[in-house]
Amino acid sequence: MKSLKILLSVLTIFALCFISCSNEGGNNAQGKKIKIGLSLDDLRLERWQKDRDYFVEEAQKLGADVTYVSSDGNATKQLADIENLIAQNIDVLVVIANDGNSLSPAIMQASQDGIPTLAYDRMINNCDIAHYITFDLEKVGRMQAEGVLEITNKGRFYYLGGSPTDNNARFFRKGAMDTLQPYIERGDIELIGEQATKDWLPDVALQIIEDMLTAQNNNVSAIVAANDAIGGAAVQALKAQGLAGKVPVSGQDADLAALQRIAKGEQAVTVYKPVKQIAVECAKAAVALAKGETVESNGSLNNGYKDVPTFYIEPIKVTKDNLDSTVIADGWATREDVYGN
Structure with missing residues (x-):
């Protein structure tokens, strides 16, 4: 009986370690590599090119894959882009919005599909945003x-x-x-x-x-x-x-x-x-959201649907x-x- 208890304890510890290890790095709760969908407003602008590069670099360091697309400053295109990203079975959606008032249908669809959305630098109104990272x-x-x-x-x-x-x-x-x-x-x-x-x-x-x-x-x-x-x-x-x-x-x-x-x-x-800072913070937050983990916030902002947990970064x-x-x-x-x- 004592040997059986020891064996069961060892097996339990092994199982817990296996579950924990399967969720380390860039893996989601199912142990699969995290897939991030990144929808950008307009890559024709220098600012967003740098954000993309820093974000992708950090996400890859964390073991996640990133699929990104630019709406070229077109809100209608961005809505379609987001719907397409959702269809690709992503684990988390990250959006730099062109029009913060027109994307709510796609964001609500992502939420219904169990895909959390991170608003990157620009809030998206009247929808279920999981987290927001921006500057003051x-x-x-x-x-x-x-x-x-x-x-x-x-x-x-x-x-x-x-x-x-x-x-x-x-x-x-x-x-x-x-x-x-x-x-x-x-x-x-x-x-x-x-x-x-x-x-x-x-x-x-x-x-x-x-x-x-x-x-x-x-x-x-x-x-x-x-x-x-x-x-x-x-x-x-x-x-x-x-x-x-x-x-x-x-x-x-x-x-x-x-x-x-x-x-x-x-x-x-x-x-x-500091673009690198917000890009790195957003990549970390995206991976954490995909894993179902809590993301750091130092405030909140109501977007018409909910008080969205927000992390503010100081400008210079x-x-x-x-x-x-x-x-x-x-x-x-x-x-x-x-x-x-």
Whole structure:
């Protein structure tokens, strides 16, 4: 009897070890290799190319396979892309949304099929999101406004907003406007206008700023732009009027072209959102969700369907004074690329 008990104990321990080991690395609860479906908004943009590369690299380190597809800035295509990923028997869905209001049918289908969805940097509304990882978005907007105000805190300001379908754009705007409001109330700043930029397209932003400059007879003191792509378009329009470097412009994403503009004095500020950090965190979270494990959060955000567990990452304000100690020191860009020597 004693021998039988010992044998049963050994077999139990062996079974538990087997179950535990089968779920280590990149295996799901069934012991099969984890399959991650990654739906990206638009790989034509430098930012998302880097996110994809870092994400795939980390996921592969964790033993998971990644199937990714880009919607090329088309919300209808992204909906179809997600439905196609679901049909491929993925274990977890990761989405960088083009339109945070149009994807809920596909996300709910994934949930019904037992596939958890991780919202990557952009929230998706009115659906069952398992987890959300992003930056402190209002702080990004505050930093954009602060970077401009450090150069000029009086005069005629224009706000160039992001895509109206991007849920993040409203947080950027709120952060910027909250920062500008005391100056507006004192009469130091006049907000001469604002406009959203369809799909964050630089060509659209260029037309907006050209039209604004014409309407205002070039009388503008600063442009708070919601990212580097449209901020670059604003600088282009200003340059055509001989105003580049005279009218401070903001941005975000720390695109190389923006860093070069900052080095030249043509752009006042960008906001560096450590892309490698969010990509690595999202890859880790995706693998954990596929295994049914708890994912770290430091807050929550209601998306109209539920309070979604959220992990916020701190952004970094980048100006001409700290290029070397931020993006260059972090290896995001080289000094040679930024300064051209």
